[in-house]
Amino acid sequence: MCDKRKRQCVCLRQVYKSCLDGLLPSYQAFYRVCSRLTKHQSTLLSGQDKQLLVALAGMDVSVPHVAVVSLAVCCRALKLCKVPAAVLHAFDDIRLQPASQVVLGLPEHILAPHAQPSPNPVQLQMTTPFPVTLPECALPADFNKQHGLLAKPYKHLVHRAVLEQHMGEFKSFSTNPFQLNRKGIAHGSRTWQNSEKQVYLFLGYCHHYQQVSQPTLQLFLSSPLIAQYVSFHIAAGHSQLYIRNFLSCARCVLRWWQSKPGGNHPSFVEGLEWLQTLGLQVADQLPRPSKDPKGLADAGKWMSAPRLVHLIHGAELQSQDQMQQQGVTVETSRDMHDAALAAMTFSHLPPVRLSCIRSLVVPAYTGPCLHPDCKEPSCEGNRLSITSESPLLMHIQLPHHKNARKWGKAVIEFDVPSDLAQLLHTYLGAPRKALLEHHLLIGDTCPYVFMDMHGRGFVAAAVLTLYWQKWLVSRGGVPMNPSMWNGQFMH
16 A cells, blocks of 8 residues: 555544544535535546545445545645534644554554454453542533443444444343343343443443543443443433443443353452442432322422322313313314323323333234234234224223233223223224324324324333423423332322
């Protein structure tokens, strides 16, 4: 490889890194500026050169518009894109140093013609010695609750090749039905979603607050980083359950590393014991969040059961009156939807878990079970059905609930009270059709009984929780978590 081409590759690698770290809007934006500066005379790289740049920068192979431009044009384009001065200084250093001192940073065999990029070797052992106490931590000035890699400012990092490979292998290890080098049963879809969330939150913290430019699952091998992260959560006032969920996820990641070739280093055993000890002491030292109704009421986060039932009953009557006076509109249909959702959650029935309510499908749905972990070919899923039109009788069956595995897959079944059945029957007619048409989801495109403001089912629990809280505030209530209400009303 000639020296000039080496310098061009190093410069483009620096551009890629700036894009991935959020210093440039996108590589496409940088390329457009370069094209204007060169009056569209820049040339595209060959496939081999592009592969080399992918290896150098850790970019996904699908990145388009890789162009060769002069180093001077590259620097002018970066100035127009308003990147930080440090990036410009790095380019000046590359331009001014002798060609013989340009270092690509990869072994020479990677640069050979037609060579395939190989993953960097991973040292399969944890950082030792393990911290004996948690470091002091104050919240940084730029503290942001949405610091995970899935948050909008960092989504570009999720698509890095190494991280994608790690996450794919970790998911297979955790969710495969038969994985004999894994202790315990396979993770269900909900458990995996929680683990994935915890991983991306930790990696986002490392990227944003610890200046790790290329976050991967290898960061879980650093016990000082984990200790710093736990201190960060304590400083942010997060609950002990939140922190212990992360530590549980960290143990799962370590067990995955243990299953890899060379994963029998003694530090993994010590690391698992260290994480377990840390979890026990977090549970002992951090107070549990108060669920006392009186204290919650004083803080404006609790309503009494009679007040809640009265609020829901008023919403039912108001939605029916508006439907009679104004007819079927999007607004009256949404009000009836919300009243039916609230009535299903409380007042007419014993407390039903939100996971069962949001997964309830309409009587007309004839497709397969929509539960992601269901393996029964004849399962109809959590379903609302009409057993009789005159008199109106409705029935609910819930094969998928929290205790389904513990109860030997026993199905929860019950009849719907007549008042609630009438409200649901009215809503499932013209009002639900009006909502589907408003959201351009004609027919049974949305198979669920209840839907969000975009006409989609409440696939995520947090979406339904936020929807419910906003509805309560709009009706003059308080934004309390419905799951906490469920637990209190059961007792």
